[in-house]
Structures are given as structure tokens and as C-alpha cells.
Amino acid sequence: MTFLSNESAHSPLDIVVLMKQTFDTEERVSIVNGQVRQDGVKWVINPYDEYAVEEALRWKEAYGGKVTVISVGPERCAEALRTALAMGADEAILIYVENSAAEQLDEHVVSSLLHAVLKDQSPQLLLAGHFSVDQGSAQVAIRLSVLLDIPHVSAITKLVRMEGQRVKADRDAEGDTERLEVKLPALFTAQQGLNEPRYPSLPGIIKAKKKPLTQIDALTLYPDFSQAVGTLRTSIELPPPRLSGKLFAGSPAEQVEQLIRSLRDEAKCIG
Numbered sequence: 001m002t003f004l005s006n007e008s009a010h011s012p013l014d015i016v017v018l019m020k021q022t023f024d025t026e027e028r029v030s031i032v033n034g035q036v037r038q039d040g041v042k043w044v045i046n047p048y049d050e051y052a053v054e055e056a057l058r059w060k061e062a063y064g065g066k067v068t069v070i071s072v073g074p075e076r077c078a079e080a081l082r083t084a085l086a087m088g089a090d091e092a093i094l095i096y097v098e099n100s101a102a103e104q105l106d107e108h109v110v111s112s113l114l115h116a117v118l119k120d121q122s123p124q125l126l127l128a129g130h131f132s133v134d135q136g137s138a139q140v141a142i143r144l145s146v147l148l149d150i151p152h153v154s155a156i157t158k159l160v161r162m163e164g165q166r167v168k169a170d171r172d173a174e175g176d177t178e179r180l181e182v183k184l185p186a187l188f189t190a191q192q193g194l195n196e197p198r199y200p201s202l203p204g205i206i207k208a209k210k211k212p213l214t215q216i217d218a219l220t221l222y223p224d225f226s227q228a229v230g231t232l233r234t235s236i237e238l239p240p241p242r243l244s245g246k247l248f249a250g251s252p253a254e255q256v257e258q259l260i261r262s263l264r265d266e267a268k269c270i271g
Contacts, residue, residue, distance in 0.1 A: 010161060012065035013184075015056045016118060017089070018128035018141060019071045020046040021080040025133060031238055045080045048129025050197040051190035055159060056127050057088045058195065063161070066090045070117065072110050074099040078213060085208035086200030092213040093117060095221065106231045109222070111143035116221040119148065124165070126187040130155045141189045151182040155191040 023029070024042040031037065045053070056067045069084040070093040071077045081092035095113050097105065118126075126145075131138035138154065145152035157177070158170035165184040170177050172191045200208070218225055246262065248255040263269045 010063045013059060013063055013125050014121070014123045015059060015065055015067045015125045015127065016121070016123040017049070017052050017056045017067065017069045017084070018114065018126065018144070019049045019053065019069050019080060019084060020129070020132050021071065021073060021077045022046040022132055022134045029238070031236055043076055043079065045083055046129050046132045046134075048131060048133070048190055048192070050129075051192065051194045052127035052129050053084050053087055053089065054195045054197040055190060056125070057198070059125065059159075059161070060088070060090075068093065068123070070114065071095070072102075072105070072113050072218070073097055074102050078215075081213055082208050083200060085211045085213070086204040087198055088204060089211075091211055094213065094215045095218050096215050097218045101218075101226055104226070104229055104232070106229050107137055107139035107143055108230045109225050109228055111140050111147060112228070113218055113221055113225065114140070114144050115147040117216065118144075122185070124184045125167075126150075126185070128187070128189050130189040130191045138189070141187055145187040148185075148187070151186040152188075153180055153182060153186065154189045156188050157191050157193045159188060159194070 021043050022045075024044045025047065026042075053067075053069065059065070060067050067089040068091050069081055069089045071081055072095040074097060075094075076099075078092075078094055081094060085092055095117065097113075126141075126148075128141040142152050142154065153169045153171055155172040156169045157172055158168075160168040162168055162181070166181060167184060167186065168179060168181050169188060170179050172193075222228070248258040250258070260270070264271070
């Protein structure tokens with residue numbers, strides 16, 4: 001990340017980071033009755049959201065201002081929010097949803113709940129991870145930007161503040177780099193390579209216990225949100241086990257015949 005030398009020319013920013021709590025990437029996924037088993041699972045900040053938190057903290061350190069982290073989910077999400085506070089965020093907001101209901105939330109409802117909180121706050125800079133490692137839809141941030149009617153730049157690998165309220169962003173474009181310039185307020189999603197997230201320090205962990213964490217019941221924002229879910233996940237299943245390779249004996253013509261028979265009768269790839 002690059003900052004202009006004349007930092008004093010910039011006013012402090014109100015920065016918001018959208019954050020999700022996900023499975024630890026080292027966790028073994030277990031499916032029971034068509035649902036992911038959650039008992040005893042270790043939960044962490046979504047790795048791509050960590051880049052967003054780190055970028056927000058660097059902007060605060062360079063220009064001043066305040067960093068607020070916000071999440072939608074059950075009570076356990078408070079742990080991830082506290083981790084972000086220990087990293088250096090100033091305050092946190094948990095939009096509380098019961099665990100059973102949280103499992104059914106789709107991107108439309110999550111973005112609507114975030115919009116209900118943020119529409120009157122008018123933050124200048126919003127950051128989020130490019131996608132979450134559990135769902136991978138990359139929809140919540142762009143849906144929120146539409147609801148807030150602000151620009152959105154995805155998969156950024158560099159973010160530079162220009163004069164006034166303009167920002168330059170480099171984004172990953174399928175192996176190439178695209179440079180865009182937008183005016184704040186705007187929302188950016190972080191790609192791997194944007195920065196190296198810091199670890200919470202012991203003083204930071206102690207301070208985090210005293211920082212404000214506001215909990216808002218989702219039902220007070222969106223009384224019928226359970227009825228607004230547009231997509232319903234009925235069940236989940238693991239991919240089939242990978243089969244070992246097979247060697248065919250005989251002449252080339254015989255091997256081809258065996259291959260065709262295997263693809264037709266066993267793999268069901270051809271008719």
C-alpha cells in the first residue's frame with residue numbers, strides 16, 4: 001500500500017469493515033444429515049476479511065479516523081469481532097441472528113441487514129474480503145454497494161489515496177492488473193496480496209475487552225427477514241471419493257475399446 005507524502009492534507013476517515021466468521025481453513029469438514037457439522041469446530045475471521053481489516057488499520061494510522069467492524073451472525077461471531085478489535089479496530093457491531101436462522105441466510109438478506117445499519121452512518125470507506133472461504137459467492141459486498149448507491153471495486157491488490165476524495169485501486173483481473181480511480185465513498189473487496197495482516201498483540205487483546213461491541217437484534221432491523229430469503233439450501237454433500245487410476249492391457253485397439261466401455265458403463269460419461 002502506498003500513501004501520499006502530504007498526509008496532513010487529508011481529513012480523517014470513517015472506515016467500516018464487513019466481516020464474516022468462518023471455519024478455520026485447517027478444519028476437516030464433516031457432513032451429517034445433509035448439513036455441515038459444527039460441534040467442536042474452530043471458528044476464525046474469514047481469511048480474506050483479515051486483509052480488509054489490516055488495510056483499514058493502515059489507513060487509520062496514515063490519515064486518522066475510526067475503524068468499525070461489523071458482522072451478521074450468531075453470538076459466536078463476537079469472538080471474531082473481538083479479534084479485529086485486538087488488531088486495532090475501534091468498535092464493533094454484531095447484527096445478531098439465532099444460529100438456526102443464520103444457517104439459512106442468503107446474500108440478499110445479509111446485505112439488507114448491513115444496509116439497515118449503515119445507511120444512516122455514511123462511512124467514506126468500506127472494505128470487505130473478496131469472498132468468504134465457506135460460501136465463495138462474492139455477492140454480499142456488491143449487493144451492499146448497490147443498496148448504498150456507491151462505487152464498488154472487487155479483488156483489489158493495491159489502494160492509494162489521491163488528493164481530495166479520490167482513490168486509485170489496482171484489482172486482480174484474472175491474472176492481469178486493472179487500475180481504476182473512484183471517488184469516496186466507495187466499497188472495496190480485498191484480494192490476497194493486498195497486505196500482510198498483523199497478529200493481535202497482548203496489549204491489543206487487553207484493550208479489546210474495553211472497546212465497544214454493540215449487538216443489534218436482526219429482527220429489529222428486518223422483522224420478516226426469514227421470509228425474504230431468496231435461495232434455500234436443502235442439503236450439502238461431499239464430493240464423491242476420487243477413484244484410483246486404471247490400466248488397460250492388450251493392443252491399442254483393445255485398450256481403446258476397454259476405455260470406451262469403461263466411460264460408458266462405469267463413469268456414465270458417454271451414451
